[in-house]
Amino acid sequence: MTDKLIYTQKIFTGSRELLIDKVSQALSAKRFEHVLRVEEMALQLAEKWHVDAELASIAALTHDYAKERSDEDFLREIEKKQLDRDLINWGNNIWHGVVGAEMVKDELGIAHEDILNAIRQHTTGATVMTKLSQILYMADYIEAGRDFPGVEEVRTLAFDDLAASVGWQTAHTLTFLLTQKVTIYPGTLLTYNTWSVDK
Ligand SMILES: [Fe+2]
Ligand SMILES: [Fe+2]
Structure with a gap:
């Protein structure tokens, strides 16, 4: 599915191969393999739900770009970008998305807001x-x-009803x-209230 994917929209200055190269340098081999599997799945979901393949590929390849950065790096970035002060009370799990998106923007030159929000x-x-x-x-x-337990069920659900699968994941997590x-990150509770509760 990824073999013939050619970037044409100038969201990233360079080819998919160059982006892969940059991401692989930032991550352990194990995590990099996870990233490639996320891209594969994201492309399948994008096809099913009519989302642009290039956006799905770039978002997937960069989503964990900052995962292996030091706490000091994240704290410096929170300061530099004047992000929400409450972020200081959290850790890598929260930072690598919310703060990591800023690093993707600055270091990889990806400014597409939909992609950055997906990473966040x-x-x-x-x-x-x-x-x-x-996705x-x-x-x-x-x-x-x-x-x-339940991974097959939620895989099927993601292709049947994407929003319901978001609710499933959030409730299970x-x-x-x-x-x-x-401690539960308040944002997770807000996600739960929106996506997991029967209305
Ligand atoms: Fe992640
Ligand atoms: Fe991940």
Whole structure:
């Protein structure tokens, strides 16, 4: 599916191969392989839900670009970009999306807001999500390497009812987090209230 994908929209200055090269340099081999599997899944979902393949590819390839950066890097970026001060109270899980999008913008030169928002929202979701954002959120969760109870069910659901699959993921993630007795990022609760609750 990715073999014949040629970037034509100048969202990224360079080819898909160049972007892959840059992303691979920022990540461990294991995480880079995850990123390629997310792209594969994102492209399948994009085809199904009529979302632009180039946008889906770029969002998927860059979504974890900042995942292996140091806490100091993120804290410096929060300061530099004057991002929400509350971010300081969180950690890599939240930062690599919300703050990582700024690094994708500055270091890879990708300024497309739909792509940056999809990166920002990929861990926690959001109350308002474009189809691209929903696709990245789901592709990250159901890529071929994922294995957890219900993964086949939610893979099928993502191709039947994308919004319902966003609700499924959020409810399951929240349920898991509650068993871990960890602090819940308020944004995750807002996502849950919007996408997981029967209306
Ligand atoms: Fe991530
Ligand atoms: Fe990921």
